[in-house]
Amino acid sequence: MTVQEISTPYLIFLGAVENSRDAKTGQGLVDWRPELCVGQLRYPGCSADLGLPDLTVAEAYDRGARSLVIGIASFGGRFEPEWLDTFEEAMLAGLDIVSGMHTRLRSESRLAGVAGKTGRRLIDVRVPPDGIPVGSGRRRSGNRVLMVGTDCCVGKKYTALALHRELLSRGQDASFRATGQTGIMIAGSGIPMDAVVSDFLAGAAEMLSPDNDAGHWDVIEGQGSLFHPAYAAVTLGLLHGSQPDALVLCHEATRSCIDGYPDYAIPPLAYCIESYLEAGRLTNAKVRFVGVSLNCSGLEASARAAAIARVREETGLVVADPMGPGAGVLVDALLTVVR
């Protein structure tokens, strides 16, 4: 497992990001670990805002920050050249740099040099652990629920975290299993599935949720979508290796096309459900859906109840807004399924 000791609290770096969806790493930290976030660092033109004080690296250090965390989930995961100036400045001011990008901090010789000189650390949470095995397909003990999506960035991580919190609050034995950089920063451990070499994807998912007690739930963060022309492979490997007993379909209520791929329409939810079940049955014949997590944050508050009712009728499943009142109904359905 990638378990990184990250120095806290954090200054969240947003650069000049134009789309608040692309700041989802920072947003996730603010939502689930607000006590760790002292400020944000934004370039002119940045249109995302996490509601944190805007700080320079020096100001952040003075307020206690000990890591600059890259809060951007950028397309393709590459660095912008001007970021390197900021990271160097941050290390000189006393901060470690924490990244969930594909490109490794350490691969930038300039940063590696400053790290060596200052003793500050370059922490890449997107580096998979060593020794991931090829998937075995062997059934494991314990229970697993996996979030699956109609697209990326629809609320899979939020739903998993909300389910996990609700299970714990009911006295259930449960673990949140992080599969992406933000989840790993929140949880402190996990496997960045999209950075795993493809031959080992299912094996990584098996490793992430090992044998457990009969009553234990692994609540597994999902990745991508089976209907995404670039990322469906990640989704399938995670699904096969997780061998979920239960699935939650995550959808964003206003989304009609795959984000950034206007030629790719999101299929009807009933088709999505059937496709995920068909694929999931390969490694767990009893897989079933327990509900839909409908992200209504893009709808007027007055339109949300109707949207939820529509999806309930369309799918015949329990529907909850994970950003709304909570994951209670999903957990009710989940605990009914295993009995």
Added chain:
Amino acid sequence: MTVQEISTPYLIFLGAVENSRDAKTGQGLVDWRPELCVGQLRYPGCSADLGLPDLTVAEAYDRGARSLVIGIASFGGRFEPEWLDTFEEAMLAGLDIVSGMHTRLRSESRLAGVAGKTGRRLIDVRVPPDGIPVGSGRRRSGNRVLMVGTDCCVGKKYTALALHRELLSRGQDASFRATGQTGIMIAGSGIPMDAVVSDFLAGAAEMLSPDNDAGHWDVIEGQGSLFHPAYAAVTLGLLHGSQPDALVLCHEATRSCIDGYPDYAIPPLAYCIESYLEAGRLTNAKVRFVGVSLNCSGLEASARAAAIARVREETGLVVADPMGPGAGVLVDALLTVVR
């Protein structure tokens, strides 16, 4: 693209491999580039035999060999410690080492040291090229036919090579696109799909078969199987990125379970066909099957015609044995499809 200048001819290293299917890299070279193979090196107990002279590294060098090629496609891709003795001896005798394993030759400090001392090269064909983009999902010009399998090691590479040869012999414009280590050794270029970081799988497949002339065919080697509990993700990423116009289903006539996974039965061929079409339609709505490549090498010669007839009836498709009389009927079907 991974284009490696490999010194020829080859000594094929088989170690103590117990299963001739695991020697498929060596077998592929012998079948498709016999003029490059001067001998084989086998440990006591090796039960695979490529029909080449058994040679020591010194004898191989004397007969002209300039590279030792690891002819084994081993489970998980790790090295055996005793192989390192042989590789060191080979470098001292004057041979480069060529590997398609996941573990990189250069990561073995002992080998790197000998390479530095002797000037011999450590060539890892399983290292993907730099700069693979995230998949775009954009439709490309030209025509593509992809091999898809019911399992690993059923004849996908052979079928693609046979199709390619047949297309060229008819004066068609065609390229063989290698996606695995043996194919890359045979073709001299390609992308090792199973070594690509999973986020970039579809993008790698797009890069492998770029825009081309309207009459051109990319004949794309397949990988894995949608019904394999460990490797289905590789298969799906390759399928989505290839955007094939045509598919050939590759099956081994005696195979009833996924090799090495006795709990995983191979589904009925009609189910396999429908599953591949369903998945393929995401990026090419017009994808269709042109035929079945039925590997009959495990059947008595007298049983082959009946097996082919059975599959023809079961699927309603043209069926050919790629190891048999040739890929002519598949190419007939392929060229009919595009008209």
